[in-house]
Amino acid sequence: MKRLILVGGGHSHVEVLRRLALSPLRDARVVLVSSERQTVYSGMLPGYIAGHYSFSDCHIELEPLCAAAGVELRTAGACHIDAVARSVHLDDGATLAYDVLSLNIGSTPDTTSIAGALEHGVPVKPLSRFVRAWNAIEAGAARERSVIAVVGAGAGGVELVLAVQHRLARVGRPGSVFHLLTDAATILPDHAFAVRRKLERVLRQRGIHIHSSSRVTALDGARLHRAAGAPLAVTHVLITTGARGAHWLGRTGLKTDARGFVAVNAALQSLSHVEIFAAGDIASIEGYALPKSGVYAVREGPLLADNLRRALAGRPLVRYRPQANALALISTGDRSAVMSWRRFALEGRWVWRWKDRIDRRFIAKYRIAERPA
Ligand SMILES: Cc1cc2nc3c(=O)[nH]c(=O)nc-3n(C[C@H](O)[C@H](O)[C@H](O)COP(=O)(O)OP(=O)(O)OC[C@H]3O[C@@H](n4cnc5c(N)ncnc54)[C@H](O)[C@@H]3O)c2cc1C
Numbered sequence: 001m002k003r004l005i006l007v008g009g010g011h012s013h014v015e016v017l018r019r020l021a022l023s024p025l026r027d028a029r030v031v032l033v034s035s036e037r038q039t040v041y042s043g044m045l046p047g048y049i050a051g052h053y054s055f056s057d058c059h060i061e062l063e064p065l066c067a068a069a070g071v072e073l074r075t076a077g078a079c080h081i082d083a084v085a086r087s088v089h090l091d092d093g094a095t096l097a098y099d100v101l102s103l104n105i106g107s108t109p110d111t112t113s114i115a116g117a118l119e120h121g122v123p124v125k126p127l128s129r130f131v132r133a134w135n136a137i138e139a140g141a142a143r144e145r146s147v148i149a150v151v152g153a154g155a156g157g158v159e160l161v162l163a164v165q166h167r168l169a170r171v172g173r174p175g176s177v178f179h180l181l182t183d184a185a186t187i188l189p190d191h192a193f194a195v196r197r198k199l200e201r202v203l204r205q206r207g208i209h210i211h212s213s214s215r216v217t218a219l220d221g222a223r224l225h226r227a228a229g230a231p232l233a234v235t236h237v238l239i240t241t242g243a244r245g246a247h248w249l250g251r252t253g254l255k256t257d258a259r260g261f262v263a264v265n266a267a268l269q270s271l272s273h274v275e276i277f278a279a280g281d282i283a284s285i286e287g288y289a290l291p292k293s294g295v296y297a298v299r300e301g302p303l304l305a306d307n308l309r310r311a312l313a314g315r316p317l318v319r320y321r322p323q324a325n326a327l328a329l330i331s332t333g334d335r336s337a338v339m340s341w342r343r344f345a346l347e348g349r350w351v352w353r354w355k356d357r358i359d360r361r362f363i364a365k366y367r368i369a370e371r372p373a
Contacts, residue, residue, distance in 0.1 A: 002028040002312050005088055005098040006071070007078045008105035009034040009062045011294050012279035014366050015301025016102070016308065017062075020069035021368060028312050030070070031096060033088065035077040037062055040127035042156070042294055043359045046163040049134055050333045051170065058359075060366040068368060078105070081252040083273050100275050100311045102304065103262060107243035107281035107292055109152065110259075113217070114239070120219035121237040124156060130238075137236050141172035147233060149224050151216050152240035153182035154190065155330050155340075158199055160238060161208055166333030178208045179232060181224075183215040190291055191328070194345035198338050199330065206333075243292045245282055257284040267317035268304050275311065279304045288322055295326040298362070329355035 004025070006013050009032060020030065044058035066073040074096070080089035087097045108125045111117035122133040137146070146168055150161040161180045168176050180187065180203065187203070187210060188196045203210055215227040223231040245260030255263040255272035261284035263271045268283060270276040280297030290296050303320045310317050328340040329351055337351040 002099045003097055004028050004030045004100045004102070004308060004312060005096055006030065006032045006102050006104070007034075007088060008103060008280075008282070009036065009039040009060075010104035010106050010280045010282075011039075011297035012301040012304050013102070013104040014039060014060055014062075014065065015298070016305040017065045017069045017071060018366060018368060019302070019305040020071060021065065024070045025309065025312070028099075029072070031072045031074055032062065032066055033074045033076060033078050033090060033096070034062055035075070035126065036128045037073070037075055038128065040131055041359065041363055042127055043355075043362070045127060045131075046159040046331050046333070047356075047359075048131070049160065050163040050166045050331075052335060055131070058363065060363060065366055065368070079248050081249075081254065081276075083253050083276070086275065098275070100308060101277070102308055103276070103278040103282050104280045104297070104304075105246060105282050107245060107261070109239045109241045110244040111239055111241065112244075113215075114151070114241075115218035116220055117237075117239060120221045121151070121239045123239045124160065125243075138167065138171060141168050141176070143173070144235060145173045146176040147179075147235045148176065149179040149181060149232060149234045149237045150240060151181050151224075151237060152242070153180050153184065153187035153210070153212070154240065154242075155188060155328055157182070157240040158187060158203070159331050159333075160240060162202065162206065162333035163331070164238070164333075165206055165208060178206075179211060179224075179234070180208055181211040181214045181216055181226075183213065185213050187212065188340075191340045192343040192345060194343060195330070195338060195340040198345050198347050199332070202332050202338075243281060249282075259284075266319040266321070267307055268300060268320060269307070269311075269317060277304060277308060277311070285320070285322065290322055291326065293326050293328070295328075296322060299323065329358070331355060 039060040047053045076090040076092040079091045087095045109123045165178045218225040224234045225231045262278035264283045279300040281292045307317045331337045335352045338347040339351045
């Protein structure tokens with residue numbers, strides 16, 4: 001019997017599981033290795049922080065999904081791949097052999113250039129760890145006047161600082177201060193001018209301090225140091241800087257790009273190892289420079305599911321043509337949002353309601369196993 005190992009319960013693998021639940025693989029043993037039993041959905045994370053969603057609204061339970069798919073769930077982190085022996089090493093000491101391996105482990109903020117980032121800052125990924133850290137910050141916010149710095153001003157960073165401010169205005173001590181820092185010349189450098197202008201206006205109206213061209217160099221627990229300018233006194237630093245691939249992949253011999261993402265072809269197949277696939281943030285598709293966005297991870301799910309079956313059966317793979325532009329709905333903390341599409345921007349409560357419908361529908365799709373028969 002062939003062995004398929006799925007590593008990471010990201011957006012693409014939950015779709016693989018859903019499809020396996022609808023049409024099980026009879027001649028293969030499938031294992032999902034996931035560091036968490038739940039997948040937190042990043043699209044709803046800012047809404048969770050702002051207090052609009054409960055935790056159960058914004059996560060997918062992997063156990064019932066795996067059970068419905070006939071897949072064994074191993075709650076452990078993968079820490080090495082022996083690509084010669086074709087085995088995955090787990091951080092609980094186990095080793096799993098594979099015939100076909102698929103990686104959907106996301107990305108992490110690049111903290112390598114910020115000294116003390118891991119000791120004194122809170123990286124936004126892994127999301128489950130971030131959620132635990134945020135819950136502690138929120139619980140302590142009534143006792144102290146918070147000074148929160150969000151490092152990284154892409155869509156995630158902008159949403160995060162607005163959501164945190166919205167929440168702490170309700171549960172925190174009055175007088176909290178919020179900073180948004182980026183080493184780029186502007187916030188949201190990957191979005192159109194019209195989008196930037198709208199969100200800059202919102203940030204300024206809310207009194208959030210924007211520090212552009214401001215490279216953060218170190219954190220020491222009480223202060224945030226920058227390449228230029230005086231240090232900022234801070235109580236908490238949330239880090240959403242540009243993404244990179246997991247460090248441990250660097251020791252596996254897998255071909256990666258300059259940021260450590262697995263280099264794959266348009267069939268999501270590793271350029272160096274034909275039996276290994278990668279999708280979502282961790283994949284770097286040859287010939288495309290896609291942003292790290294859940295939209296692509298979701299779109300790759302059906303193709304990955306198909307190609308994993310084909311690879312197990314030794315059939316030819318199908319190729320993926322990523323969409324050139326992705327719609328982004330950027331929430332502003334107060335049940336309002338800005339739509340970013342190419343060079344266009346629209347804003348309002350209706351955009352948030354639209355996003356809310358899309359996000360709730362996404363989560364509901366993966367609760368098939370929890371529905372009564
Ligand atoms: C605040 C914020 C808001 C965002 N909002 C949006 C949005 O609205 N729309 C959008 O398109 N994108 C959004 N993004 C980007 C989005 O989060 C990512 O692009 C998306 O999560 C990538 O999906 P993925 O499936 O590749 O990985 P992930 O969703 O990160 O899933 C990877 C999974 O693998 C697990 N894992 C990691 N390492 C291991 C290991 N070694 N062993 C086992 N398991 C492992 C993790 O625990 C995780 O469950 C947002 C990002 C942030 C930070």
